[in-house]
Amino acid sequence: MSKLFSPIAIGKLTLSNRIVISPMCQYSAEHGQATxxxxxxxxxxxLSGAGLLFIEATAVAAEGRISAGDLGLWSDQTEAALARIITAIRRYSPIPIAIQLAHAGRKASTQVPWEGGKSITPEQGGWQTVAPSALPYGADDTPPLVLDAAGLQRIKNDFVAAAQRAHRLGIDVIELHAAHGYLLHEFLSPLANDRHDEYGGSLENRMRFPLEVFEAVRNALPDDKPVGVRISATDWVPQGWEIEQSVVFAKELQQRGCAFIDVSSGGLSPLQQIPLNPGYQVPFAERIRRETGLLTIAVGLITEPEQAETIIALRQADMVALARGMLYDPRWPWHAAAYLEDQVDAPKQYWRSQPRELKTLFKQ
Incomplete structure (x- = not known):
């Protein structure tokens, strides 16, 4: 058996393999409702054969959407719309389902990517953004409103309410989005947080609000519901958030019952300089895994089965996540299993599709 296709437990949940489908924004919701x-x-x-399927970044409040097309989970209507999708998946697939709960902070209120993705004002059909500080993401963006104590409590409550809705929907795993320059990441990074209260300044203070949100969500759910966090391990900008601080943050999350860390990077500043190459974020996941013992998910330009197998075999990460690669090849796990001479789950309706020389590819 290959390492990539070996089972892994996240708490009491067992995944059949180590392949994770990353949350990928589709910008195709209507008023936050799945379509x-x-x-x-x-x-x-x-139907891909992956071990875990993430639903895209899902806004905990309307103001927290990246665009007007973002998926949401803040009302009975958004919950009901997502319930329809999950019910259909459950009927035909045993794949465990995860959801990434998010608030876009100062990066909210933008066009959808195929219309340019630029920030839009309330007068243009957008809305007022909020953030730790009145520092816009782009120089021409409308400055966000600074969150006061009431605003912080409201957002914390929004995360909790969305997590409880996700639990009611039977979603197996919950992930909080503290990466890519969105709200929780904005609190962490000194490039976006220049507060002078207990939520700004020192590393301890900058971590305070994201940790409070995690604790509130963790405490609102059953003990056996895995709750993890996606982080940007570095901003790729001098004087910004970096891997040493990420290790400290991961240790604090671990003490609060965090089940896993999903390790990405960047997204906080347009000044970032990212040295793109295959698996460029894997060393961050490896270091966090080594120094904390937490389950880690590696993500970022992982495209080849042998590459994914090596990451798991060398214990650089416990799972690998694919995003664009899965959009391009939705049967990537099938092809990886064939390459690694292993087996993968597939629906009975597709069993006849396996090539004759791969007659044992599908588990039956």
Whole structure:
């Protein structure tokens, strides 16, 4: 058996293999509600043979959407729309389902990517953004409103309420989005947080609000519900958030019952300089795993089965996550299993599709 296709437990949940489908924004919701596009897209991914399927970054409040097309989970209407999708997936696929709960902070209120992705004002159909400090992401963006004590409590409550809705929907794993320059990451990074109260300044203070949100969510859910966090291990900008601080943050999360760390990077500043190469973020996941013992997910330009197998075999990470690679090849786990001479789950309706020379590819 290959290491990539060996099972792994996240708490009491066992995944059949170490392949994770990353949360990928589709910008195709209507008023935060999942649509038929999500039924097609997530249904497609649910038949891939991966070990875990993440629903895209899902806003905990309308103001927390990146764009007006973002998926949300803040109301009975958004919950019901997502319930329809999950019910359909459960009928035909045993794949465990995760969700990434998010608030975009100062990076909210933008066009969808295929329309340019630029920040838009309330007068242009957008909305007022909020953040730790009145520092816009782009020089021409409308400055965000600074969150006061009431605003912080409201957002904390929004995360908790969304997590409880996700639990009611039967979602297996919950991840909090503290990466890519969105709200929780903004509190962590000194490039976006220049507060002078207990939520700014020192590393301890900058971590305070994200840790409070995690604790609130963790305490609102059953003990056996895995709750993890996606982080940006570095901002790729001098004087910004970096790997040493990420290790400290991961240790603090670990003490509070964090089940895993999903390790990405960047997104906080347009000044970032990212040295893109295959698996460029894997060393961050490896270091966090080594120094904390937490389960880690490596993500970022992981495209080849042998590459993924090596990451797991060398214990650089416990799982690997694919995003664009899965969009391009939704049967990537099938092809990886064939390459590694292993087996993968597939729906009975597709069993006849395996090539004759791979007649044992699908588990039956």
């Amino acid at each position: 038929d596009w999500h039924l097609i897209h997530l249904g497609h991914m649910a």
